[in-house]
Amino acid sequence: MERIFELACAFSELPAVSGQEHIGMERVAELCKGYFDSYEVTPVGSFIGRISCGKAGAKTLLLDAHIDEIGFIVSEICEGGFLKVVNIGGIDPRILPASEVLIYGKKTITGIFTSKPPHLQEKDELEKPMKLEDLAIDTGYSKEQLEEIVSIGTPVGYRSPVVRLQNNAIAGKSFDDRICAVSILRALEMLKEKELPVNIAVQFSGGEETGYKGATTASYQIAPDFAICLDVTNAYVPDAPAYRKDIKMGGGPSISFSAQTSRKLTIKAVETAKKNGIPHQLFAEPNHTGTNSGAIQTSRGGVPTVLVSIPLKNMHTANEVVMLSDVYDTSRLICELALSLKEGI
Amino acid sequence: MIERLKKYCGCISPSGCEDEIRELIIQDIQQIATRYEVDRMGNLIAFKKGRKTPDKKVVVSAHMDEVGLMVKYISDEGYIYFDPIGGIDPRVVGGRRVVIGDKRIYGVVASKAIHLQKKKERGMVVPLEEMYIDIGCDDKKSCEEVVSVGDVATFVPNFEEFGDGLIKSKAIDDRFGCALLVELMQEELEYDTYFAFVTCEEVGTDGAKQVAFNLRPDIAIAIEATTAGDVLGAPKSRYACELRKGAVISHIDGSTIYDKKLVEYALATAQENNIKCQLKNVIAGGNDASAYQRTAAGARVLAVSAPTRYIHSASNVVCKDDLFEIKKLVLALLQKGF
Numbered sequence: 001m002e003r004i005f006e007l008a009c010a011f012s013e014l015p016a017v018s019g020q021e022h023i024g025m026e027r028v029a030e031l032c033k034g035y036f037d038s039y040e041v042t043p044v045g046s047f048i049g050r051i052s053c054g055k056a057g058a059k060t061l062l063l064d065a066h067i068d069e070i071g072f073i074v075s076e077i078c079e080g081g082f083l084k085v086v087n088i089g090g091i092d093p094r095i096l097p098a099s100e101v102l103i104y105g106k107k108t109i110t111g112i113f114t115s116k117p118p119h120l121q122e123k124d125e126l127e128k129p130m131k132l133e134d135l136a137i138d139t140g141y142s143k144e145q146l147e148e149i150v151s152i153g154t155p156v157g158y159r160s161p162v163v164r165l166q167n168n169a170i171a172g173k174s175f176d177d178r179i180c181a182v183s184i185l186r187a188l189e190m191l192k193e194k195e196l197p198v199n200i201a202v203q204f205s206g207g208e209e210t211g212y213k214g215a216t217t218a219s220y221q222i223a224p225d226f227a228i229c230l231d232v233t234n235a236y237v238p239d240a241p242a243y244r245k246d247i248k249m250g251g252g253p254s255i256s257f258s259a260q261t262s263r264k265l266t267i268k269a270v271e272t273a274k275k276n277g278i279p280h281q282l283f284a285e286p287n288h289t290g291t292n293s294g295a296i297q298t299s300r301g302g303v304p305t306v307l308v309s310i311p312l313k314n315m316h317t318a319n320e321v322v323m324l325s326d327v328y329d330t331s332r333l334i335c336e337l338a339l340s341l342k343e344g345i
Numbered sequence: 346m347i348e349r350l351k352k353y354c355g356c357i358s359p360s361g362c363e364d365e366i367r368e369l370i371i372q373d374i375q376q377i378a379t380r381y382e383v384d385r386m387g388n389l390i391a392f393k394k395g396r397k398t399p400d401k402k403v404v405v406s407a408h409m410d411e412v413g414l415m416v417k418y419i420s421d422e423g424y425i426y427f428d429p430i431g432g433i434d435p436r437v438v439g440g441r442r443v444v445i446g447d448k449r450i451y452g453v454v455a456s457k458a459i460h461l462q463k464k465k466e467r468g469m470v471v472p473l474e475e476m477y478i479d480i481g482c483d484d485k486k487s488c489e490e491v492v493s494v495g496d497v498a499t500f501v502p503n504f505e506e507f508g509d510g511l512i513k514s515k516a517i518d519d520r521f522g523c524a525l526l527v528e529l530m531q532e533e534l535e536y537d538t539y540f541a542f543v544t545c546e547e548v549g550t551d552g553a554k555q556v557a558f559n560l561r562p563d564i565a566i567a568i569e570a571t572t573a574g575d576v577l578g579a580p581k582s583r584y585a586c587e588l589r590k591g592a593v594i595s596h597i598d599g600s601t602i603y604d605k606k607l608v609e610y611a612l613a614t615a616q617e618n619n620i621k622c623q624l625k626n627v628i629a630g631g632n633d634a635s636a637y638q639r640t641a642a643g644a645r646v647l648a649v650s651a652p653t654r655y656i657h658s659a660s661n662v663v664c665k666d667d668l669f670e671i672k673k674l675v676l677a678l679l680q681k682g683f
Contacts, residue, residue, distance in 0.1 A: 081508065082577040092459040093468055095440030098658030100503070100513075110507040112660045115437050117574045119629035120583055129468025130436070136577040138654065138662060140508015163442065163451050163501075166491060169481030171442070171453050238422065238477070240461045249483060290460075313479065315458035317440045321479060 001168065001324045004186055007031070008170060008327070009162045011178035015104050017071035017155035018088045021045035021206035021214070023104055028067060028204060035188050036202070045206030046218040051188070053196035060199040061338055062224035062303065063187070064215055064292050065180035066208030066231070069173070070316050072101070072156040081146050082136040083111065085156055089209035093130045095317050100159040101137060105150035110159065111137040158318040168324045169249070175320040177208065179310055180230035183327050187334035194335075197342035198225075208292055215292035219299035226265060226304045226345060228334060231291040232322070233283060233309035247311050250323050252279030253330040254309040259286055260294040262304035265345050269306045269337055276336045279329050283309070304345060308333060346528050346672065347512070347665060349373070353520035355502040357444060359413025359430045360545045362497050363387055366409045366523065370542055373527050378540075384559060388552045389542040395534035401563035401683050404539040404644075405529065405675065406553060406633050407522025408546030408569075411515070412657045413499040414443060414478075419489055423482035425452065428473070430497065431547030435473045437658035443478060446496035452480040500659035510665045511588070517661035518570035519546065521651050525568050525672055535680045546633050553633035557640035564607070564645050564683050565637035568675065570661060571595070571650035572630055583627060586652040588663070591621025591670040593650040600631030601638055604645040611647055611678060618677050621670045625650075649675055 010031055016024035028047045032039060036049035047067065052058075070089030077083060083103070097115030102108050114136045116125075137156065139146055162172035181204050188200070201222045205214030208231075219227070233254050236244040247254055255269050273280040288294060289307055297305040310330050313321040358366040367389050374381060374391050381391035389409070412431035419425055425445070429438075440456040454476055459467070478498070482488035504514035526540045539560060544552030557565065575587040586593040592615065595601070596608050615622040634646040649671055654662040 078577055080575065080577060084577075090459045092440075092456060092462075094436070094470060095456050097434075098437040098655045098660045099440065100660060110505065110513070112507075112513055112655065112662060114576045115434065115655050115658055116576070117572045117579075117585070117654075117656070118432075118434065119572065119585060119627055120574055120579055126435070126470050130470060131468060134578075138508075138576070140511035140662070142509065145509060160442075165451055165453070165479070165481030167481040167483065167487065171451070171481075234458050234461055237455060237457060237461070238420075238424070239457065244461075313458075314440070314453065314456050315460060317456050317458075319440060319442060319453035319456075321453065321481065323481075 001328060004182055004324050004327050005170065007182040007185055008179060011181050012162050012172040012174050014178065015157055016068050017157050018068035018207055018209040020155040021068050035185060042218050042221060044213055044217050046214040047204040048218055048222060049202045051200040053199050058199050059225035059344065060201050061341055062219065062222055062227035063184045063200065063202045063334060064227060064229045064296055065184055065204055066177045066214065066292060067181060067204040068206045068209055069157060070209050074150055074152055074154040074156065077143060077146050077150065078136065079143050081139045081141040081143055083139060084136055087132055090316055091132065092316065093132045093135065096135055099318060101156050102159045103150055103154060103156050105154045107149060109139060109149060111139045114138055160318040169321055170324060171319045171321045173318045173320065175312055175322050176232045176315055179232065179322050179327055183230060183310065183330040184334065186331035190331060190335040191338060194339060197339065200338065205292060212292050212295040215295040219296045219303060223300055224303055227296045228337060229291055229293040229296055229305050229307045231309050232312040232315065234315055235311035235313050237313055247281055247283060249311050250325055251281045251311060252326060253333050254281045254283045254311060256289060256307040256309065257284045258289050258307060260289050260297055261307045265304045265306040268345055269308065272337045272340050273333055278332050346524055346668060349527060350521055350524040351504040353523050354504045354514040354516045357499050358410060359497050359499055360410040360548045363409040363544045367542065370523055370527065374530055377530050384555060386552060386555045387544045388556050390556060391530065391540040393530050393534055393538050393540065395536040395538060397536050399536040399682055403564045403683060404541050404560055404562040405526055405566045405568060406541040406543055407526050408519045408543050408552065408633060409523055410544055410547050411499060412547050413497050416492055416494050416496045419485050421485050423484045423488040425478040425480065425492060427478060433657050435470050438473060438476060439471055441659050442501040443498040444501050445492055445498040448491055450480050450491050452478040455479045503659065511662055512665060513660040513662045515659050515661065517653060517663055518656050521570050521668060522568035528672055529676060532676060536682050538679055543633060550633045550636040553636035554640050557637045557644065561641055562637065562644045565634065567632045567634040567648040569632045569648055569650040570653040570656060571625065572656045573652035573654045576654060585627035585629065586623055586625050588652050588654065588667065590623040591667055592674045593623055593625050593652050595625040595648045597628050598630050599628060600635040601646060603647060607645055607647040614677050614681060615674050618673065620674045622674060
């Protein structure tokens with residue numbers, strides 16, 4: 001678990017707003033040192049690492065987690081050193097006022113989202129929806145100074161160093177989907193002493209939050225025989241739809257049934273979890289899963305894919321919450337499923 | 346002053362729970378105060394002998410408390426519901442990190458994922474009474490082992506310098522005032538002066554009322570952090586005050602009409618000494634001056650404040666230069682006498 005916490009801190013901090021993953025790629029390669037026989041970075045911002053099992057004609061299992069995060073890009077540099085931004089991916093404006101961000105310009109600088117002082121607020125303002133357009137980022141620089149550091153298109157991300165909560169829970173930014181990258185690396189550590197029946201290719205794909213382009217292209221490059229797509233899923237919280245009630249924090253990875261995944265591989269994953277006593281939960285999402293699973297499954301001539309998700313709260317906010325035990329159980333499931341693929345599916 | 350401010354901003358001391366900040370201040374003043382006492386309501390009143398004893402009794406006052414949250418109810422799922430301590434805009438609470446109680450338990454104010462929101466929920470501010478804190482517990486029992494009804498919470502300490510000479514932190518309102526008072530007490534003063542570190546400003550200037558009653562000052566100067574409205578899109582006429590323009594002198598706010606002669610005296614002193622200062626141009630807010638003005642036979646009052654953006658949030662923003670200008674101005678006033 002401690003290892004997972006360490007990795008979670010390192011991965012959470014990566015600056016990789018969707019579409020600008022290149023900024024974080026060097027650090028990704030650093031974090032992945034020692035895990036792979038070879039690696040490459042694709043032209044659209046995905047990291048691919050490969051481990052060969054050394055067997056002639058062995059099949060290849062793909063493990064996918066997306067490395068990009070939701071965030072913002074600068075749309076205007078304004079008087080007084082304020083920045084206007086537009087969102088990259090789904091952002092809830094309600095959590096932004098007076099929150100901290102990092103602006104990845106020529107140097108990385110801190111910014112604070114503005115909040116309207118009470119004396120400027122209209123009476124019925126709380127009755128109206130908040131919009132990102134109504135906010136700006138305060139940088140503490142003058143417009144002229146700012147123009148030397150940032151430009152239109154500069155990415156901006158949440159700033160939220162990982163903290164521990166009770167009960168093995170942790171809070172931080174971009175666990176969607178970096179926590180899954182962590183679960184993959186932890187699984188590779190578990191597999192180190194084992195005899196691999198298949199080659200393993202890992203893709204830390206870019207561009208998931210903005211249309212799966214990293215997974216589409218990296219999967220093409222890898223041409224795997226089967227795949228485990230790892231993402232996060234909304235755990236039940238008060239007032240969430242009732243059908244989420246069985247997705248619980250601490251309940252282990254959620255395995256999805258969907259038309260965008262392979263039923264056969266999904267059942268194998270469930271059986272593997274059962275056989276090895278790995279806590280897990282089931283989720284049904286028949287159509288689009290909102291993850292890379294569809295892009296991977298339809299790559300080239302088709303790739304049987306299973307979607308495994310880590311329960312998470314407050315998705316797309318600066319304080320996403322996950323439980324270390326769920327990450328660990330996900331790593332175990334990846335490990336056991338990889339070992340079980342000797343005879344294909 | 347900046348290091349001291351950082352230290353003070355790190356305290357978890359919302360209204361009614363000022364022990365931690367008061368202890369730190371006592372450590373800092375015990376060698377430099379002529380005498381000090383803590384009254385029965387928790388106010389810390391220090392006296393510093395000057396070269397002369399003035400005709401008028403002068404108190405410089407800052408409040409130790411900050412806005413915060415209080416635990417009201419722990420649900421079966423282990424979520425913590427709360428009320429604000431002092432005035433907090435719900436918009437700066439959702440999604441923020443807080444630290445709860447003496448055990449310093451970290452929590453996050455939950456915000457339902459955008460994917461789970463119904464269309465009509467999108468963008469709509471959640472009222473404070475419907476927000477809850479998640480500390481990672483999944484039932485009432487385990488939550489109650491570390492958090493209890495009545496525990497207080499504040500935003501997580503986050504003091505940092507950024508941009509071109511700015512600072513962001515929780516609780517600059519009014520730890521700045523506390524830090525400044527200690528800085529002033531380190532100076533050789535011309536006149537005997539009282540320094541009051543008061544409690545419970547955020548819930549109605551309660552501490553200052555008792556200090557005013559017990560001390561009966563002739564002149565009271567409140568050192569505060571006041572809302573700066575100089576954010577993008579706001580009309581200049583509604584700025585109230587601006588960062589980088591120096592000390593803010595209020596001639597009127599939401600609860601006090603200040604002593605005209607004192608206001609003029611402060612402005613003239615600033616001018617004589619080349620100290621940057623500005624007049625607050627919006628009638629809003631209020632501070633301990635109202636308590637000093639109204640208690641017993643009343644005192645003549647002045648407020649000198651730091652222009653502060655995003656007050657009562659997790660990130661109050663001030664400019665270091667403004668803080669230094671305020672120190673110069675208040676020191677000049679004290680040395681000149683009244």
